[in-house]
Amino acid sequence: MQHVIGAAVQPAQCDVIRHSHERSATFGLFETMRPDYAVLSGPQLAAKLDESRALFAHALPVMETLYAQIANTHSMIALTDATGLILHSVGDDDFLARADKVALRAGAVWNEAHQGTNAIGTTIAERAAVTVHGDQHYLRANRFLTCSSVPILDPHGNLSGVLDVTGDRRGYHQHTMALVRMSGQMIENRLIASAFGDGIRISFHSRPEFIGTLMEGIAVFDLDGRLLCANRSAQFQLGLELGRLRSQTLEALFGVRADALVASAGDAPCRFELHSGVAVFASVDVHARAASNVAIAPAARDAAISNLANLCTGDAQMNDVVARVRKVIGKNIAILIGGETGAGKEMLARAIHGDSPRRAGPFVAVNCASLPETLIESELFGYAPGAFTGAARRGAVGKIVQANGGTLFLDEIGDMPLSMQSRLLRVLQERVVEPLGAARAVPVDFMLVCASNRKLRERVAQGEFREDLYYRINGLSVTLPPLAQRTDLRAVVDGMLRRERFAGRIVGIGDDVLALFARHPWPGNLRQLSNVLRTASAMLDDHDTHIGVEHLPHDFLDELGEPVRTDDTPPPANGARLADIEAGAVTAALKTHGGNVSATARALGISRTTLYRKLRV
Template sequence: MHRTATPGAHPSAGAALALTTAGVVAQAHARSQSFGLQPHEQADLHLLDRQTLAWTVARNEALCAHARPVMETLAQQLRGTQSMVMLTDAQGVILHAEGDDAFLDRAGRVALQPGAGWSERSKGTNAIGTALALGDAVQINGRQHYLEANQFLTCSCAPILDPQGQILGALDVSGDRRGHSAHTLALVRMSAAMVENHLFGKVYEDAVRLRFHARAEFLCTLMEGLAAFTPQGRFLAANRSAQFQLGLSGPALAAHTFTSLFGLSMGALLEHARRSVPTLLALQLPAGVSVHAQVEFAPRGGVTLPVCPDGPAAAPPPRARPAAAPGLSSLRYLDTGDAQLAQVIERVTRLLGRGVPTMILGETGTGKELLARAIHNDGPRARGPFVAVNCASIPESLIEAELFGYEEGAFTGARRKGSVGKIVQAHGGTLFLDEIGDMPLAMQARLLRVLQERSVAPLGSTRQIEVDVNVVCATHRNLRAMMADGQFRDDLYYRLNGLVVRLPALRERTDLAVIVQRLLRAQHDSPGADSPMPVAPEVMALFAAHPWPGNLRQLSNVLRTSTLLAEGADAITCAHLPEDFLEECEALAQQGRVVAQAFSQPAVPPADGARAAAPAPASVRPLGDVAAHALQQALDAHAGNVSAAARALGVSRNTVYRYLRAQSCRS
């Protein structure tokens, strides 16, 4: 069994750290015995009834909404391993489960499914119950389970904490004990941290948020510290990594201010935040450790700081007009020279403020939310709220409460004073319904009624609340085909598609050079520098030839990694590209699917605002030749040392050996 520290998370967590594996299990077994359980007992198959489970899920709506996407990713990573991923509440009741169908059937025989309680009191020693009892991550294998009925399992579980350090629930992976792996617990811990960080950003979305770490490449990863402050500098909360880096627990941090922790005035921090493209800050922790930091502050109606490029958005969006340049058009900022995109922007601009709903079509990662925010920022509702709802990420059981809100006492466990729905939150502004094609049919009917009557009734209420919202929708699905199959309502479709625009995929655009420059500038972290690091011509050739299935999001991630690897270099070269990207290029070249252009002009794109002209190719070479040239350069630079060349290029040694074998065959 492997365990992890959870600073300040639970009163007993610190004491538990000193225990051996045997001691932890022995104490858990002693607790199980004290509850009157017997090892040979049959499994308790009792489940919450359907209504009570729905209430329990609704009571944990925020936890479920932020955990579901993480669970789906974790389930994909574990596909084919005879296991399942589960989310529980703070009492150990399973709220949601995903996993291999074959194992779900076996798990059901011991009530390892939604509605079942897995506290130690009901199931004895098990990963869920023991993790919640300890406030710490644990792995329980085979006979370490107290009940014999559960000893065919191996289970890894980590608690999920709210920003104040209180347990909200737990994330668990359970499978057949024959597939036991110590790595599973690491995956669960990382996934739980991801949920905690998502919740942190949601709870403190209107606060001044600081991301920091001693190493810049760890910003926007699970290793970064997150801290939230009021605009006046008062400390609000910090995640586990921040507490560890600062060397202070949550209660101890409550006595501090931003200035006492980081040695910089709040005024200076906010002034840095107002820059159109802020650079990284260099701050110092109380212990004298220097850290790199990025500030985010998005007060309603104010400026917004850039988000990490590997987050949900494709790239840092201009969410609102910067205070220093009130005349800047967000839509025109997006016009980087591609004729297709220019036509989209022109059509959208003509209908700004006309009350016409807009539907944005396009592949994942093409920047649909980016365009939606630009429409909001350039329209007459710019001072109102922009509320985004991802219909694909909200569980079907929660989407009604999320959209329409509910009254106090609407159901057992409902929040005191109820909850304001997203539609009401968007009053006076823009409601962005992303992935509208994933909205359940029942909700489609209710949404249509709201849009027609311009009023909404929260769950459990008879009163109608008038709402005035401009609706922008987006989807990557074929809604007409869904209508033909009865999966999308015709009347809602025709209510939403006043103006339909399609964002081109990155491989279809002609403004790649400008996009690369914009993304590099947004990621640029060298204070005082005039321009971001240039890109070598052969790298631009690879970019121009690549099909970019992930579109802007994928390009942004490749550039961010390359920029970090190229620190200290004169330009981003093939040696700085991520290994998986180079291997993808090599595979495409071997399939003969793409051709790369080596440009004659320097790889410095036109200045911002200039329209990108189509690059004039000096020569056209197969993509394999471009990659081969980079490999040969690396081998020459390292005197034929394959390992050194592979490290310099960021590829595997097998890739270099394949190239050498191919060269040998040609000769």
């Protein structure tokens, strides 16, 4: 057994390391050998990211939070899939440079067969949290490291990936594993929350103050009371592993029938007696499709789909937007969203609200461009009874007051008349609203999110937008990428088809359709994509499971110069299509330049963004 510097090693840990060393030897590895430094190319890594997009989307914000806790400790955080392939890493620049020398970066594989004993690979082998410190690594090349890893299980109990913190062995901290464990549990809880759209979710603990924390147990049941999933805390509190829990019912575990619980959902707090006799406090959420006999509240439905994690589907630009937004949520900082028409500004605003401390409050959206100038004042600020001719007898509550306690989203704020801008500025400064004709001001408290497809700085310079209002609403400015520049088109399409169920059911799209989508400029962005998918879904027959080229709107195909296909349309000459020829040329050029994307793009006379898009096709 190798000596360990600065770490107290428990007997059980010694056994784990010893068994791992024995396995490493059976793989044909020896201590002094050069590790396998092979790293997947960009297209291959992108395909693997797509396979693990749910894990990646939910892990990314947790990794950022974890990094904020360990920054400047000469370490890094890595996320891998179930095979040990690193999907993403973040860390201190000085340590990343050293880690890069042993291929501890995205695209490298760190299972035991490749790297011998190491925290990632040994965690996969043991399906348990593992710390491997310094000389405990099997390969000498890795012994300058100390690594702490935890397995991440999917909602069904299968290994989904590994979360790891790796650093210089000289900076080893005993508390690192505790932070990694908590972060892994957060990811697992996020995966559970997103996996089951319909059902009964019970969050419980014997101490009520632990509800809403990482200590709470989470159990999910279908509407008939059959258990679907339980997190690790729930398994511990219920005294059964997930395999045995799956045969249990809601009534057997919590002593209450599903129909009775559905009928009383929302009543708080709940108190149950577990099958073991232990009393627990709980909060209950019920989610059901409209087709069910259980109605889901609009706020609950919006919360289910309006989550920032759902927007992280593999595109680096979107991931950056979400990461920046997360840091200001709940800190009374106004958010200004830029981007082209249809790029998803309201979707992001709803997601911000859904993840904010104000998510239980209202989300009030106002499109400043769609309201006539004569009505915008009364719509925003409301009015007292008899304030003007034609006013409602009882007056009206304005949108700003309606947003009290929640989020006010002012879309296309660049089109707000100057006269209204001054009134809005006063509301934001004083946090009170004076309805038209009212003798008294109304105090308000809301989170402000604004959006515009116009360049507001230019409108300020032109005297069409107040400079003081611009700086008031521009606490954090983010810009959504246009759809044509995004690298997660497949995930965007699949997510839209899954959420909207345009055909009354979930359908997919063919690879040839995705290839056409990748070539399209999408001037209408997500809104245009939604319309194309809606129309194509209407063309499907009952037996169709995928949208094909023959289902696409003819005007969409015309924009691409594609012939409209019918059953009698002959195949392209020689079986070749322009897209196939183009893909062959790109592949050949990439091979010629040894996989160097920048050199390949220069040789083809295109940008790297365009090249990545063509590689994705």
